[in-house]
Amino acid sequence: MRLLTALTTCLSLVFAAAVSKRAPTPGQLSQVTGVGPTRAGFYIYVPRALAASPGIVVAVHYCTGTGQAYFQNSPYRQLAEQYGFIAIYPSSPHSGTCWDVSSRQTLTHEGGGDSNTIANMVKWTINEYRADAEKVFVTGTSSGAMMTNVLAGTYPDVFKAGIAYSGVPAGCFMSQSSGVAAWNNSCANGQVTATPQIWAQVVFDMYPNYNGTRPRMQIYHGSADGTLRPQNYQETMKQWAGVFGYDYNKPQETRSNDPQSGYTRTIYGPSVQGIYANGVGHSVNVRGQDDMKFFGFAA
Numbered sequence: 001m002r003l004l005t006a007l008t009t010c011l012s013l014v015f016a017a018a019v020s021k022r023a024p025t026p027g028q029l030s031q032v033t034g035v036g037p038t039r040a041g042f043y044i045y046v047p048r049a050l051a052a053s054p055g056i057v058v059a060v061h062y063c064t065g066t067g068q069a070y071f072q073n074s075p076y077r078q079l080a081e082q083y084g085f086i087a088i089y090p091s092s093p094h095s096g097t098c099w100d101v102s103s104r105q106t107l108t109h110e111g112g113g114d115s116n117t118i119a120n121m122v123k124w125t126i127n128e129y130r131a132d133a134e135k136v137f138v139t140g141t142s143s144g145a146m147m148t149n150v151l152a153g154t155y156p157d158v159f160k161a162g163i164a165y166s167g168v169p170a171g172c173f174m175s176q177s178s179g180v181a182a183w184n185n186s187c188a189n190g191q192v193t194a195t196p197q198i199w200a201q202v203v204f205d206m207y208p209n210y211n212g213t214r215p216r217m218q219i220y221h222g223s224a225d226g227t228l229r230p231q232n233y234q235e236t237m238k239q240w241a242g243v244f245g246y247d248y249n250k251p252q253e254t255r256s257n258d259p260q261s262g263y264t265r266t267i268y269g270p271s272v273q274g275i276y277a278n279g280v281g282h283s284v285n286v287r288g289q290d291d292m293k294f295f296g297f298a299a
Ligand SMILES: *[C@@H]1O[C@H](CO)[C@@H](O)[C@H](O)[C@H]1NC(C)=O
Pocket: 171, 172, 173, 174, 175, 176, 177, 184, 185, 186, 187, 192
């Protein structure tokens, strides 16, 4: 009996050592170190109920937030358990913890900015867990929504779909002096407007000569947003409609009170839709189960 206890203790110590060597612990938010090139934190949630060949959802926090905070305040942890995907929560390294969506580096494919680091987190995860590269998605709120649009532009080869809650078009925060994580008042205030063609070109220029498929996009915005003015909704819709060659002025379908009362869903084509939340401010609630449908985890 005593021998058995000793043996069990010994075995569990060996087991614990083996487990701790591998950074992520299933069912727990874990940090992975050593993935760059920027110093963005890499937090990962591997569900206990990990699917075979799992998908990946990157969930990107708002300014003042952190990877841990978004893990707590968004529904992706429970959804990861329900659908078996791995959730990645990047954490901004910048003061004020906004994401860098302004520098030339971050607005360029493999340009050495935060977008590059987040794409590398995905590549690390695909490699480590043999995840399904066809099921890689990104979503985020506010600064995280800006980063969602930037990642869709800079890494169309990595992401299959994106959902942005209250952001701005990819490249709208572009800094004249290529400042890192710089705030851009004219964009935030909705004063940066352009044609669908010009906005699309901003995306094309992030990864010149890319000719593969691009992520499907779903864009949420509140009509009473005082932080990132609602004009940014129109500009973002122009951008993705332009990228996919849809006619921004002739959406396929507009549905009132969808997905809920007071919201309007506008479908530009199979790859682009917007959801405008009438009377809602900067905090548009994340609709986790709907996200699962858009990403294709749920029917
Ligand atoms: C803000 O972004 C726009 C592009 O969207 C750019 O033209 C402008 O120079 C930027 N402002 C600053 C202060 O960098």
